[in-house]
Amino acid sequence: MSFEVGPKTINNVRRHKERASYDYESVHRALDEGLLGHVGFCLEDEDGESTPVVIPMVYGRKDNFLYLHGYVSGRLVKHLAKGKKVSMAVTELNGLVLALSPFHHSVNYRSVVVFGRGELVEEPEERLEALQIITDHMVKGRWDQCRDSTKIELQTTKVIRVEIESASVKESNNKEPNDDPADYKDLALCESTWSGVVSFFTNTIHG
Template identity: 45%
Template sequence: MNDIVFDPKSLPRHARIRNGLRADYDRDAVHAVLDAGMVGHVGFISEDRPMVIPMAYGRDGETIYIHGASAARIVKALPEGAPVTMTVTIIDGLVVARSAFHNSVNYRSVVVHGRARPVTELQEAETALAVITDHLLPGRWAESRKMTEKELKATGIVAIEVEHAAAKHRAGPPVDDKDDLDLPIWSGVVPVMTAVGVPLADSTTRPEVRVPASLTASRRKFL
């Protein structure tokens, strides 16, 4: 596990959150958002251009794994030590105020700053792919057919070694101006929920094959 500094006083300016009232530098708070999120938006520099690509990911301690085809831009553009930023955001509600100026969103988010490390060792590669697979479908790696050597060679895996991370969040009702409180305008919160639906087997799945435990586990993540 990396020795990550979560003390805001010790963070560089690029890793600090401007609004301290919504900032949370607690390690557990950061991990909770990363573990609950579904997609990470990974930012990096490629051909002197800023790039941001949505990626499936998985966390193992203070290391985040992402993967793609070996020839994918994000894999080729992240050599050893390349700077990387990844954000994860979960929307919990639309905050509807009497004034459009005070409309907002209830959310949980994390910004991670780190360095890339290509994963080349076979055992770590398999571990990384299991972590990514089980992030959304807990236990699915063990249920799946073992990857072939050809499949592993065709998959590029990058570890993001976290250097700094911070969580940010908002919760609660709108904050309207005092003079607006008596206006006959609706104000409140519209909850936004992520849910996993009933699994739909494809046409080639035999009728006697039962729904695996990983799909049930996945649904529990969003209850």
């Protein structure tokens, strides 16, 4: 299965379309292998003007749902509990692509962007399961290693469920920079400027 994509859909990748994926498996895998998401939403002030807000958060996934959590009076959970639109981006940075010219510098990465609406989780069993999913996403099996949450901890924590309505994955994995051919003929430039890929190796312990 794939998320619907078209010229006017919000999840449509417009630049370097060959790097994009829209299937459920790619989206879910990128979310499961990521760790930190940046959650975006809009807040309206007293004059009715919207201000974009982006907050970094840990998260968890079950099926096609994302779970977020926060303090009971936090603006994110209070806002999303009203069924407001939300987006989240998770990015895995894998390397720096250093070219002979600043224009051709790039990075190797995999990013996933999802869109949906927030919904407050009120059923106690689902709330507890969601908190376990979020905790175990950070470190697999961690929930069972910790003490039980106290009544106060559970009362002061709200859980938001977001069904993924649309999403896309974009990935770049350059083996070498894509420099202009003319630059390779400039021997002085090639001898004085190092170019290549600086790879990042991450030790993932949550998967």
